[in-house]
Amino acid sequence: MEDKPITPSPNLPNSNAAPEEDKSLMHIWGGVPLQGQVNISGAKNSALVIMAGALLCPDDCRIQNVPSLVDVNRMGQILSALGVKVERKGDALHMNARHLHHSKAPYELVSQLRASFFVIGPLLARLGVARVPLPGGCAIGARPVDLHVRGLQAMGADVHIDHGTVHASVKGTNRRLQGARIYLDYPSVGATETLMMAATLADGETTIENAAQEPEVVDLANFCRAMGARIRGAGTNTIIISGVPRLHSTDYSIIPDRIEAGTFLVAGAITRSDLSLFPVVPDHLTAVIAKLRAIGLHITAETPNRLRITPGEHHIATDIETLPYPGFPTDMQAQFMALLTLSEGDSVITETVFENRLRHVAELNRMGADIRVKGNHAIIRGVPRLSGAPVVATDLRASAALVLAALAAEGKTTIQGLHHLDRGYEDLGGKLLKLGAKLQRVDDPEADAPVIQTVAPGQV
Structure with missing residues (x-):
């Protein structure tokens, strides 16, 4: 094929x-x-966040057991707009974020997909800057992003919301996030995953307390570990991430x-x-x-x-x-x-x-x-x-x-x-x-x- x-x-x-x-x-x-x-x-909610997680790696990544869904297509289009090469072969996605060059996700796609907000963590970790419109998706509740924002701020990011877009940047010569101790007021899956991805390339150690324990969180942690990230505690209410300078290529199958x-x-x-x-x-x-x-x-x-x-x-x-x-x-x-x-x-x-x-x-x-x-x-x-x-x-x-x-x-x-x-x-x-x-x-x-x-x- x-x-x-x-x-x-x-x-x-x-x-x-x-x-x-x-x-x-x-x-x-x-x-x-x-x-x-x-x-x-394959799990929809794992596929979407793991696709975003591939932004962390500048090498080829192959993600298997990816379902053929409208949401997966939308996420692929968002990543392509950011400069990521995304190709499908059967149930596998071949991704390469070596030429990640855009820090702004397109509103017309993000507005249709709640999970698109996941890209803010990897973008900040890789580029030191991210501009992501507030997300859309099913109208089942407000699902605010304040937990994501406060966690990124604790890691040293300057974050503000202007005209419906979240602007985030990291100051300093190396533009790297800093390890931090973060307590989530609610065990939000999205916030846990966003902050875990951001912490993989941060300087120092990050601890996320009252973290979500869903299997999709564990799947993302396993994917990041397969790329060389240092994460322990996924699946419990405390996740500890020790930042590394770089992640590498991997071949991973979704739950x-x-x-x-x-x-x-x-x-x-x-x-x-x-x-x-x-x-x-x-x-x-x-x-x-x-x-x-x-x-x-x-x-x-x-x-x-x-x-x-x-x-x-x-x-x-x-x-x-x-x-x-x-x-x-x-x-x-x-x-x-x-x-x-x-x-x-x-x-x-x-x-x-x-x-x-x-x-x-x-x-x-x-x-x-x-x-x-x-x-x-x-x-x-x-x-x-x-x-x-x-x-x-x-x-x-x-x-x-x-x-x-x-x-x-x-x-x-x-x-x-x-x-x-x-x-x-x-x-x-x-x-x-x-x-x-x-x-x-x-x-x-x-x-x-x-x-x-x-x-x-x-x-x-």
């Missing part, structure tokens, strides 16, 4: 398309059991996506199906598996990196509170809400991570769910069945929740807002088709509709 620059993929909607231009639809006919094995793609794996576990649960997932890291799914078992599902580890879900006799209500890792992930909240709408009894979901992440409630209620919202709590009373309806996805994980609800609902559901889905799931519709789902994606509803695709249950 020939190397090619990162451009909008022909298999994805235009990654520069504004949401209002998105005309794609997904029709799902529910009530069809699923069966077979689904292959889990499986725990949120995609969790989504397919819920797909098996909500359709009462027997599914196998590979590859996965079961330890990354501890909280998700515990809640599925509490609801009544059977989860077994067939091998160290393969999970199987089989249905139980009854689905019973359970309460969920989202928390930083190793607590229950906010990125699985919407999917579990879909499952709990069909579980016996009353459940309460408490969202503590993002303040605006319950907008999918109205769409699930359109399908016959019985959900009430009070503040950051959703009270779900289980119903015997859901009914197909036209619904609109409001963010990435909400779109997955609507797909799951549609798989279990009676009749046909039509989902709009697939640009959200394409940001974070690699060919979710295609994978479900190969498991036996009955669905149809129409990327231009004004064109002639294609024949409904069906694939016999089996391997994905």
Whole structure:
């Protein structure tokens, strides 16, 4: 396969398309059991930050197991605009930041991708200056960058925000950040990753206390270590980074996506199906598996990196509170809400991570769910069945929740807002088709509709 620059993929909607231009639809006919094995793609949230981390190295880097997603395309375009050579070959990205020459990230791309703010740390570390517009992404909460800014200031950077852009620079002859002791008021994944990357090339030792412990933080630390960084404590609440003068070339493979794996576990649960997932890291799914078992599902580890879900006799209500890792992930909240709408009894979901992440409630209620919202709590009373309806996805994980609800609902559901889905799931519709789902994606509803695709249950 020939190397090619990162451009909008022909298999994805235009990654520069504004949401209002998105005309794609997904029709799902529910009530069809699923069966077979689904292959889990590389972790989106690891891929994006590791791509930014490649800015730290002036040599060739090869990153494997990179999912084909709109967000990955956007990040590739942002890095290319900064002077980085980015080419895709299969599931691998070949990157070279030797000629990193721009310190300003382009607003028109950054405004569409929250993870683009990650580049501020590597840019400061490499160039001593960075200008990054305040980020965009899903409208699920404010997600301020103050923790990033205060941490960079503690490392000696002059940081100010002017006209929507964060300006950061390091004074002095060598323009290098200085090691510091940083306490995060909240264990923010983004702040932890930004500051960890910035510290890899700083003078002296940096300690990040109350650090995020997510598997994606560990993955980034392992990637940086593979380039020669000195990092210890990743995966705990205290990370210590000893700065080095330079990083070197590496070949690195990204971990499986725990949120995609969790989504397919819920797909098996909500359709009462027997599914196998590979590859996965079961330890990354501890909280998700515990809640599925509490609801009544059977989860077994067939091998160290393969999970199987089989249905139980009854689905019973359970309460969920989202928390930083190793607590229950906010990125699985919407999917579990879909499952709990069909579980016996009353459940309460408490969202503590993002303040605006319950907008999918109205769409699930359109399908016959019985959900009430009070503040950051959703009270779900289980119903015997859901009914197909036209619904609109409001963010990435909400779109997955609507797909799951549609798989279990009676009749046909039509989902709009697939640009959200394409940001974070690699060919979710295609994978479900190969498991036996009955669905149809129409990327231009004004064109002639294609024949409904069906694939016999089996391997994905």
